[in-house]
Amino acid sequence: MKFDNPEDIIQLTPLWEGERFSNGRPKVSDNLLRRIRNITLEEAWGPLWEQGYTNQFEGDFKIIHPDKVMVGRAVTAVLVPKRPDLNDTLMQYGIEQEGRKGFFNQWVIDSLVEDDVVVVDLFDKIFQGTYVGGNLSTAIASRTKRGGAVIWGGIRDNQQIVEIENENFNVFYRGSDPTGIADVTMVGMNVPTRIGRAICLPGDVVLATPAGVVFIPPHLVESTVVNAEKSHVRDMFGFIRLKQGVYTTADIDMAWTTALWSDFINWFENDEAAAEFRHLDWTAELEAARKLEDNGGPASDAVRL
Known part of the structure; x- marks a missing residue:
């Protein structure tokens, strides 16, 4: 099992015929991202629904900046409750075979580039399910410039996150708790990810608005x-x-x-x-x-x- 595996990502997104990142993730053009920022969630959701993509929206979030719209390319992660043997195996593999550092959430954040949005299935865990705090949110804002995070789980350090000096950065999350992240294991990076009743694939364009979040498959963005x-x-x-x-x-x-x-x-x-x-x-x-x-x-x- 490999994290962020190009062969898997390409296999998952065969309908995308455009440019890709080095890991195989679809790279929707900057121009299309700019144009998406000017449309409403319903205007984006309608064409997807009509084409049978009826599981692309989730609206049950808290939002760090409720008046801001966030747009970017999805980098996905799936975490599950910790099982020691699985956790130790995957942690050891990531560190020894892939050269990763820190905890699972840091692996994902260290991979981000401009206009990325972290999309995380943390199985709605909030107590000890805080995927980011002040430090990691600052890192996301710095790396992505106009991106942020969509987390089906918790965050901490809300007051620090609100004060991050980046007018485009935002975080959509389920709840907050002062505890740090613990007792979870990442089983997939840039894999299909469930966010509530929606599904997101790596390279999907994330349109996150005060009304909720819609995940647009890259081949349907234009x-x-x-x-x-x-x-x-x-x-x-x-x-x-x-x-x-x-x-x-x-x-x-x-x-x-x-x-x-x-x-x-x-x-x-x-x-x-x-x-x-x-x-x-x-x-x-x-x-x-x-x-x-x-x-x-x-x-x-x-x-x-």
């Missing part, structure tokens, strides 16, 4: 972002027109006519509010609406993203 951005910018337009009294809520919520699409495209191409989304293309939506109306029917909900 399509998810595009769909989410389209939903977001259409909502922007809809809110404006509803305030102006141009359309009813039924007009906006139901399938759009070609006339409404034309109004939207004109707004999209000329209003400064839409400037950052002008990389999006609406040709398919507009053509689908035209084709259906030419055939005597209304634009279908199927053309909506």
Whole structure:
């Protein structure tokens, strides 16, 4: 058994065709991470749900900075209750064969790079289940720059963690306790990880918001972002027109006519509010609406993203 094994990670993520880290972990582009920071959790969750990825969200967390959004690439870890023979075997292997130092949680944190998020299944343990405190949280903030941690377990030193000087750093966790971490063994690093009712794989993009956390499979990130951005910018337009009294809520919520699409495209191409989304293309939506109306029917909900 190896920790952070490239062969295993590649085997687990065969649908990813892009760049990878040296350990095989998918490396979603910095540009996509930046774009994800501008969408809501629901906008990201919707396309995943529609494609059958119905176990990507968990919302039952406490949050160090409840008003902050955190985005990054997942580095996962799975811990179990300590069994002495298993614990000694894995600890010895990691230290002697892989050259690791310290306790299991330090092994993971020492591997982090910029824009990483530690995702840890600590089987909801809080007493003696405190995966990070002030020191390790500082190390995560320093290494990841814009990342942090999602921990299905506990933390300690909350007051110190809150005061870490990194405006992007955040920690999502289940509870806090003054005890240190003890009586646990790491059985997997960068392996499939259960977080409550969600599953996270190494390289998933973590979108952690005040509403909870969604884990986006790397091969679906680009399509998810595009769909989410389209939903977001259409909502922007809809809110404006509803305030102006141009359309009813039924007009906006139901399938759009070609006339409404034309109004939207004109707004999209000329209003400064839409400037950052002008990389999006609406040709398919507009053509689908035209084709259906030419055939005597209304634009279908199927053309909506």
